Amino acid sequence: MASGISLKELAAELKLAPSTVSRALNDSYEISEATKKKVISMAEKLNYHANPFARSLRENKSKTIAVIIPERINSFFAQVMDGIEEVAQEHGYHLLIYNTHEDLEREMKIVNLLLNGRADAIAMSVTSQTKDSSHLQKLHNRGLPIIFFDRVSPEIPTTKFITNDYESTFEGTKHLIQQGCKKIAFLTLGKDLSISKERQRGFQDAITSEGWELQPSMIVQCCHEEETNVKLIEELLLSPNRPDGILSSVEKLAFATYHAVKRTDLRIPYDLKLISFSNASTASLLNPALTTITQPALTIGYECAKLLIKKLTKPNHYDLIDQVITIPSKITIRESTCQD
Amino acid sequence: MASGISLKELAAELKLAPSTVSRALNDSYEISEATKKKVISMAEKLNYHANPFARSLRENKSKTIAVIIPERINSFFAQVMDGIEEVAQEHGYHLLIYNTHEDLEREMKIVNLLLNGRADAIAMSVTSQTKDSSHLQKLHNRGLPIIFFDRVSPEIPTTKFITNDYESTFEGTKHLIQQGCKKIAFLTLGKDLSISKERQRGFQDAITSEGWELQPSMIVQCCHEEETNVKLIEELLLSPNRPDGILSSVEKLAFATYHAVKRTDLRIPYDLKLISFSNASTASLLNPALTTITQPALTIGYECAKLLIKKLTKPNHYDLIDQVITIPSKITIRESTCQD
DNA sequence: CATAATTTCGAAATCGTTTCCGCATTTTAT
DNA sequence: ATAAAATGCGGAAACGATTTCGAAATTATG
Incomplete structure (x- = not known):
């Protein structure tokens, strides 16, 4: 028509x-x-x-990259997408974008959809539930260039971009300790996620390096349901041995913490200090301003796209080798961890 | 391969x-x-x-919808996209997403890219600079179903989804007045945008309905450059006849206002009351919590996608008639406009 | 049993490109 | 002057699916 x-x-x-x-x-x-x-x-x-389809059919390539993210309302993923799009557009590539909503079922459906070659390559961040990687393996076996960022799948031998999860969390925890925290909780999403493990390891090592004992109740498994998380954190804050510091490994858990705190009569940073992974530009406007571990999201997006396009344009001269590329995060200290 | x-x-x-x-x-x-x-x-x-391309070639349809937004780090657009994706996925449609970064040049490039039929339909929100619509007209002339949301192009005879811009702004302004504001400024982006005009009209009518005179200096034209906006607002706040209330017609201008206020010794809501269009889930966590006019973003996304898909699946039994569908916003009053 | 009707399937055209191969014609080399 | 090479273009196949048309095989009907 x-x-x-x-x-x-x-x-x-x-x-x-x-x-x-x-x-x-x-x-x-x-x-x-x-x-x-x-x-x-x-x-x-x-x-x-x-006609792009006639061309795609003939040339067996679509000039399209698929991007799969677990959450759209998340400043980190939004920035990564902006980065990917920037480089992709420069090279005449289009972006198919899929949001899994942290749902493994949806992730599997979407991945299966991409098995037919609709996209020339894939950049993705898996859901917090993704443990088994057989669906991703199928993609990879099909020869589709795939790259992971942040939430990587360790079993797929390809290039992955992450931040220095261990070190940032270690430093973040140390910062809380320096600020006087004696009992620190760690908020996390999926325990199967490799970045979660790394962040948790950084947290634990920081704790034990003080000669402190690690309390299991201070590792809090959250879910992707906002209200549930708020309640969970509220309970934590009302418990007899409540923490006086929290390190949130995910942006939205920091927001949930703010909400939870509002329901108690605790005050940040006096009764509780809070630091979180976050790329939100509004971190400095929160009440109180949030101390953040900020990932180089835009750069990660650029690099993902660059490598994918390099692979797509010179398929025989370049491979997405099995490596993890780490780009460090930056800690920005704000009021949520500092009482003057 | x-x-x-x-x-x-x-x-x-x-x-x-x-x-x-x-x-x-x-x-x-x-x-x-x-x-x-x-x-x-x-x-x-x-x-x-x-092979999707063989099929697309043969059937002359791609099962793809293009979404064009002016900004990705924006909770409104993110939610609209989530809404569109939800419905699209249900019907087996894929989403090509493009960010124009509020840049008309880019918008024109992207629109031209879509002239070749890569997408079966388009849902878009134009940039704040988009005045001339000839590039959009070309799309429409080609018979490509196109639908606008929020930032619409009035000259294209198709279905458009907006919120009750006039009424919400009118009410928002009235609310500021009820809270004691005597001099209110209006922050806006593009003056050519139809929603900007409507919002400004709502603002002006609220002012004049009080028998007040409208002061031109209280209509502040902002740009898409964050730092420039902050300075502009700071100057406004330091000027001798500074406003004691601000209605921001765009989320990011509210954030800019927070930043500007920080550079002065004014305090919200005591010296300045602030209300803004925003879908940010963190509005209630800001310092102070932001009174918002919240658009039904998800619903807008749903409705856009539903109509497009209706048109795509029954091309002869349904048309995207030239109409503006209005879905009302909701005002949530918070601390930024209320001193207890 | 012969014929008609119905089921079930195959051959080939088609969508709009790109590219391999071939054929003139012209230019350059011998 | 003739052979060789370069230039400029056309014909047709190919990419992988869908679909029109028609034919064979099966079943029903008189």
Whole structure:
């Protein structure tokens, strides 16, 4: 219905063969400058636009990259997408974007959808539930270039971008300790996630490096349901041996903590200090301003896209080798961990 | 490279004609149950996946909807996208997403990219600079179903979804007045935008309905550059006839206001009351909590997608008629406009 | 049993590109 | 002057699916 003129029709109009017109439009050396000009100007005049599907079919590539994220309302993922899009657009690539909503079922469905070659490559961050990776393995086996960021799948031998999860969490915890915290809780989402494990390890090592004993009740498994999390954290804060510091490994758990605190008569930072992984630009506007561990989201997006495109444009000269590339986060200290 | 088995190969394996296999997989009535079963099980066994481009080429449709937004780090647009994706996924549609970064040049490039039929339909919100609509007209002329949300282009005769911009702003302004404000400023982005005009009209009518005179200096034209906006607002707040109330028509201008206020010794809500259009879930966590006009973002997303898909699945029985559908916003009063 | 009707399937065209191969014609080399 | 090479273009196949048309096989009907 919305179809315009085809190459064949354009060729007929020019009294040339379709092959000639195709070559002219693709600036082939076999075509004289004179015909090229004629073809191009006629193409513009008739408003010719090459059918992308015919081209994709013929060339076996779609000029499309799929991006799969677990959550859209999340400043980190939003920034990564902006980064990916920037580089992709530069190279003429389009972006198919899928939100799994932290739901493994949906992730599997989406991944299966991509098995048919609709996208030339994939950049993704898995859900917090993703433990088994057989669905991802299928993608990889099919030869589809795939790259992970932040929430990586360790079993797939490809390039992964993460931040220095262990070190940032270690430092973040140390910061809480320096600020006088004696009992610190760690909020986390999926315990199967590799970054969760690393962050937890950083947290634990910081605790034990003080000669303190690690209390299991201070490792709090949260879910993706906001209200449930708020209640969970509220209970934690009302318990007899409540923490005086919290390190949240996920942005939204920090927000949940704010909400939970509001329900108690505790005050941040006096009764509770809070630090969290977050890329929210509003961190400094919160009440009180949130001390954050900020990931280099935009850079991660750039690098993911760059590598994927490198692989797509030089498939034989470059491979997405099995490596983890770490780009450090930055801690920004604000009021939520500092009482003047 | 990543190509799997083709229909023809599958047919060969089954000793059937490609046409038969195609029909079997599409559950055609002309094929016996016996062969259908055989075909389907063999397809699964050989991991057959129909090539989407061959299908798109043949059927002249891509099962893809393009979404164009001016900004990704914006809770409103993020929620709209979630809404669109939800409905689209239900109907087997994929989403191509483009961020124009409030840049008209980019918007035009992206729109031109979509002229070739890569997407079956478009849902978009224009940039704050978009005044001329000839590039959008081209899309529409091509017969591509297009729908606008929030930032609409009035000249394109199609369905548009907005909120009750005039009324919400009117009420928001009245609320400031009720809270004791005597001089109110209005922060806006593009003055050519239809929603900006409507919101500004609501603001002005609320002012004049009090018998007050409208002061031109209280209409503040902002840009998309954060730091510039902060300075602009700071100057406003330091000027001799500074406002004691601000209505921000855009979420990020509210954030800019918070930052600007921090640079002065004014305090919200005592010296300045603030209300803003915003869908940020963190509005209640800000310092002080922000009074918001919240748009029904998710619903807008749902409705956009529903209508587009209705048009795509029943092209002859339904048209995207030239109408503006209004879904009301909700005002949530918080501390930024209330001193106890 | 012969014929008609119905089921079930195959051959081939088609969508719009790109590209391999081939054929003139012109230019350059011998 | 003739052979060789370069230039410029056309014809047709190919990518992988769907679909129209038609034919064979099966079943029903008289």
